[in-house]
Amino acid sequence: MKNLLKVINIIGPWKSSIIGTIVIIIAIKAIMNFLSFAEFSRVEFEWMAQPDLNDDSGSSYDDYRNMRRIDNEIYKYSLLNYSNPQYYSYNKTIKSIIVFEVIDCDALSVRPLSFELYAESMGEGELLNTRNPSVKPTLITLDMNEYSIMKGLCDLSPKEFEILKNDKV
Numbered sequence: 001m002k003n004l005l006k007v008i009n010i011i012g013p014w015k016s017s018i019i020g021t022i023v024i025i026i027a028i029k030a031i032m033n034f035l036s037f038a039e040f041s042r043v044e045f046e047w048m049a050q051p052d053l054n055d056d057s058g059s060s061y062d063d064y065r066n067m068r069r070i071d072n073e074i075y076k077y078s079l080l081n082y083s084n085p086q087y088y089s090y091n092k093t094i095k096s097i098i099v100f101e102v103i104d105c106d107a108l109s110v111r112p113l114s115f116e117l118y119a120e121s122m123g124e125g126e127l128l129n130t131r132n133p134s135v136k137p138t139l140i141t142l143d144m145n146e147y148s149i150m151k152g153l154c155d156l157s158p159k160e161f162e163i164l165k166n167d168k169v
Contacts, residue, residue: 045066045079045098045123046063046066047061047122049061050062057082060079060080061079061080061122062078063078063079065165067165072104072105073105074103074154076100076101076153077099077101078099079096081096081121082094082096088119088129092119095118096117096118098115099112101113103150103154104137105153108140108151110150111136114131115129116130117130
């Protein structure tokens with residue numbers, strides 16, 4: 001709370017201007033996004049297979065129960081099990097990866113917020129690495145395997161979104 005008060009004091013002189021209003025809105029949204037991310041830190045996953053996304057490289061899963069929608073952004077976890085283990089280092093291989101990502105429904109784009117690399121399938125075994133990449137969002141296009149899933153999630157009303165989450169449990 002002290003940090004929030006510091007932010008408000010810093011932006012205080014600007015609060016009467018248009019720029020100040022924009023800065024306040026951005027700061028509040030960033031704080032809300034951070035708090036929603038912190039809420040995800042200890043998750044019990046319920047993976048649902050995504051057969052349309054499976055190919056020779058591996059099998060894909062999504063966790064619908066833990067999805068969150070904040071305005072026009074959807075935060076969700078995905079898991080990929082590799083068919084063939086991926087080399088990591090020093091005789092260690094990656095057999096699965098969990099990605100926490102945000103879908104921007106306005107821009108129809110997706111951006112990974114964090115990765116966890118695991119030595120065993122289904123996010124089990126040794127946690128080999130955690131990464132928080134700073135990458136630009138990728139536009140979701142018709143030729144992407146994930147297009148129908150991500151577009152479908154974005155097209156849901158808030159009520160339909162909650163029904164989907166509850167039905168997948």
